[in-house]
Amino acid sequence: MLKEKHATEIEEIISRYPVRRSALIPLLYLAQREEGFVSEAAMKEIAGLLRLTPPQVYETATFYTMLNLKPVGKFHLQVCKSLMCGLAGSDTVIGWVKTKLGIGPGEMTTDKLFSLSAVECLAACGTAPMMQVNEDYYERLTEETFDRILADLKKDGTCSLKTGPFMWPEPANAVKGET
Numbered sequence: 001m002l003k004e005k006h007a008t009e010i011e012e013i014i015s016r017y018p019v020r021r022s023a024l025i026p027l028l029y030l031a032q033r034e035e036g037f038v039s040e041a042a043m044k045e046i047a048g049l050l051r052l053t054p055p056q057v058y059e060t061a062t063f064y065t066m067l068n069l070k071p072v073g074k075f076h077l078q079v080c081k082s083l084m085c086g087l088a089g090s091d092t093v094i095g096w097v098k099t100k101l102g103i104g105p106g107e108m109t110t111d112k113l114f115s116l117s118a119v120e121c122l123a124a125c126g127t128a129p130m131m132q133v134n135e136d137y138y139e140r141l142t143e144e145t146f147d148r149i150l151a152d153l154k155k156d157g158t159c160s161l162k163t164g165p166f167m168w169p170e171p172a173n174a175v176k177g178e179t
């Protein structure tokens with residue numbers, strides 16, 4: 001249960017917003033941080049916390065590709081398929097994943113090390129094609145850099161080619177330093 005483990009954080013998140021339901025996405029992300037994906041049980045619990053119905057939570061959780069609705073690999077590859085990345089070769093990147101790891105979108109390797117999702121724009125259109133691996137961005141992908149990323153992740157769990165982590169927006173008062 002999320003509330004048992006994260007009662008203080010949950011209250012802090014809800015307190016950021018004038019309307020309880022506005023805390024929905026941060027709480028879904030908290031659930032994903034906890035389990036690696038957003039389970040049905042977590043969605044039901046969040047619905048109770050925010051006084052929503054489970055379908056209201058489900059319809060939001062299924063809209064955003066950054067929320068995983070089933071377990072993902074230790075390294076979750078999220079290849080952008082939107083227009084700019086599509087023009088720059090996202091299908092080719094997905095082909096590399098298929099050739100080198102044997103998985104397609106929505107699948108995970110048998111050793112549970114890698115999984116793949118095709119996702120919508122990740123706001124790095126100027127450096128397409130790109131993918132996000134867990135929290136990190138990898139941009140201007142070529143087959144050579146892609147091979148290096150896979151090799152480094154397998155060997156060290158990280159790769160120096162990353163260009164920065166994905167950042168969730170800070171609460172407004174934290175950004176401005178207001179109280």
Ligand code: FES
Binds near residue numbers: 122125
């Ligand atoms: S189209 Fe791929 S990051 Fe925007």
